[in-house]
Amino acid sequence: MATPNxxxxxxAGEATFFSLVDGHAVVTLPSLKTSGVSTTGTTVYSRxxxxxxxxxxxxxxxxxxxxxxxxxxxxxxxxxLTGNDIVTGVHKVDIHEIITTTSDKASVTNTPVGALISxxxxxxxxxxxxxxxxxxxxxxxxxxxxxxxxxxxxxATADGTKFRVYYYANTDATAKTVKVTSDMFGGSFKxxxxxxxxxEYTKAAFQGQLIIPNGKFEDNFELSLAATGDPSVLDLxxxxxxxxxxxxxxxxxxxxxxxxx
Amino acid sequence: MEEEIKLENIVDTIxxxxxxxxTEFKVLKKEDTAAILNVCGWRMRVYFDDILTDEQKNKIINxxxxxxxxxxxxxxxxSIELQRLTNI
Numbered sequence: 001m002a003t004p005n006x007x008x009x010x011x012a013g014e015a016t017f018f019s020l021v022d023g024h025a026v027v028t029l030p031s032l033k034t035s036g037v038s039t040t041g042t043t044v045y046s047r048x049x050x051x052x053x054x055x056x057x058x059x060x061x062x063x064x065x066x067x068x069x070x071x072x073x074x075x076x077x078x079x080x081l082t083g084n085d086i087v088t089g090v091h092k093v094d095i096h097e098i099i100t101t102t103s104d105k106a107s108v109t110n111t112p113v114g115a116l117i118s119x120x121x122x123x124x125x126x127x128x129x130x131x132x133x134x135x136x137x138x139x140x141x142x143x144x145x146x147x148x149x150x151x152x153x154x155x156a157t158a159d160g161t162k163f164r165v166y167y168y169a170n171t172d173a174t175a176k177t178v179k180v181t182s183d184m185f186g187g188s189f190k191x192x193x194x195x196x197x198x199x200e201y202t203k204a205a206f207q208g209q210l211i212i213p214n215g216k217f218e219d220n221f222e223l224s225l226a227a228t229g230d231p232s233v234l235d236l237x238x239x240x241x242x243x244x245x246x247x248x249x250x251x252x253x254x255x256x257x258x259x260x261x
Numbered sequence: 262m263e264e265e266i267k268l269e270n271i272v273d274t275i276x277x278x279x280x281x282x283x284t285e286f287k288v289l290k291k292e293d294t295a296a297i298l299n300v301c302g303w304r305m306r307v308y309f310d311d312i313l314t315d316e317q318k319n320k321i322i323n324x325x326x327x328x329x330x331x332x333x334x335x336x337x338x339x340s341i342e343l344q345r346l347t348n349i
Contacts, residue, residue, distance in 0.1 A: 115302035115338070131290075134303045136342060143306065145339070 001256050004199035004206060013195035013210070015068055015236075017080060020188055020214065027076040033233060034069040035193050037210065037240070037250055064240035064249040066191060066212050073234050075176050081217055081236060083184035087177040096166045098122060104137070104157045107149045110169035117166035119144060119151070128164055186217025191238065197254055207257045212250045214241040281344060284335070285326040296321050296346075298329065301338045310345040317349045 012032035018025055042061035045054040070077065079086045092113055099106035120128035135143030137154040145152045151165070193210040215238035224232050240249045286298035286307075295306040307329050309318060321327055327349055333340035 115304075118304065131297070131304070133297055133306045134300075134338070135305055140306065140308075 001202070001204055001206075001258070003254055003256055004197070004201065004204075006200040007197040007206065007208075007254065008200060009195060009197045009208065011196045012069075013193040013208075015191055015193045017077075018190040018192070020190060023190075026080065026189065027074060029068065029070050029072075029074060029077060029236075031070055031072040032068055032193075033071045035067065035195075035210075037064055037066045037212070039064045039249070062249060064212075065218075066193075066215055066238040066240060066250070068193075068236040068238075070234040070236065071231070073232075075178055077234060077236060078178045080189065081186050081221055082178060082180045083186050083217075084179055084181055087179075088174065089177075090173055091171045091175045091177050092168045093171055093175075094166070095169045096164060098162050098164050099151070101153055101157050101161045101163070102159055104153050104155055106151055106153070106163060108151070108165050108167065109149075110167075111149055112146075112167040113170055114168055116146065117168070119166070120164045122162035122164050132163065185219050186221075188214055188216040188241065189238075191215045207255050209253045209255070210250060211253065212238065212240050213243045213246065213248055215239070216241050279332050281330050281332055283328055283330045285328050287326050288321055288323050291321050291323055296327070298327075298343070300341060300343070301335060303338050305341070305343055307343040308345050310347040312347055313349070320349050 012035045014028060014030045015032060015035060016025055016028040040061075040063045041059050043057045043059050045058070046056040047054055049055070075086050094117070095108075095110060097109060099108055116134070119132040121130050121132065123129040130142055132142050132144050132153070134146065137143050137145055137152055141154050141156065143154070151163070153161070153163070191212040193212075195208040195210065197206050197208040198204070199206060218237040218239055221235060221237070226232065242249065286300055288296050289299050289304060290297040292306075295308045297304050297306055307327075327346075329346060330344040332342050332344070335341065
């Protein structure tokens with residue numbers, strides 16, 4: 001079927017990132033909420049004559065920006081954004097949990113790594129009360145002892161007393177860590193966004209492919225967390241750079257995928 | 262023979278004599294009757310003895326180090342017992 005001359009689009013598409021170094025595909029984001037490219041330039045005008053009207057316009061400063069918004073946080077995408085590789089392996093994380101005593105004892109869920117950070121009795125209103133420290137619970141009323149995961153509190157501690165325990169624990173080996181560092185920034189990639197377009201005349205669907213030969217991640221990005229409203233989204237903003245071998249900032253190819261050779 | 266056994270018991274008793282050592286610990290939080298110290302990364306309380314004067318207590322400042330007597334081994338934090346603070 002002939003590729004349409006007029007078409008409609010209502011699709012965020014799927015974005016695929018390719019390495020500029022060796023061309024390999026890095027990641028595909030199939031859960032975009034929005035995508036788009038904005039193109040700008042600057043025009044300066046020669047003015048003159050009676051009324052100082054614009055006479056000649058000089059265009060320059062061509063810029064294009066690709067904006068993607070993903071409903072899902074992809075570790076690889078976040079890593080591209082930060083410029084740091086994902087590290088897979090054991091990581092020490094902060095844990096805090098509330099434990100309840102029975103016969104002066106209570107156990108934390110995980111095996112603490114190193115010293116417990118803090119132990120507080122939990123007040124009736126849920127806030128932290130008196131701090132308990134490591135020591136001799138048999139003789140001191142605000143001390144505890146620890147054996148692996150089990151904390152022993154003074155004998156006078158009533159059953160059902162709640163303590164909030166802060167400590168470190170190790171993740172399993174599959175934990176993935178992405179981080180922002182002061183010395184690494186988002187890289188540059190070729191980006192291809194596959195979208196669906198519909199022919200105005202025949203109402204038939206066609207493929208569209210938005211190609212950014214060289215997209216550089218912007219270094220400003222936000223990670224927003226909120227307890228209300230829509231779920232948080234991953235915003236990926238890229239500046240379209242000029243290739244050293246081409247003037248193309250971006251291009252859109254509309255084609256019939258049934259006619260691919 | 263009996264005499265020898267008794268002597269061995271005496272030697273054992275001498276070996277178990279508690280050795281009090283002292284070192285500096287950082288004050289993390291000063292309370293009315295005690296101070297929470299950083300002992301090998303753990304938070305442990307040293308209690309003020311009644312003979313400690315207010316002037317001496319005023320010398321205990323968060324973030325500063327104080328010398329505290331203890332028994333046990335610093336390499337095994339669970340063996341440490343901080344002694345009541347009688348002087349500073």
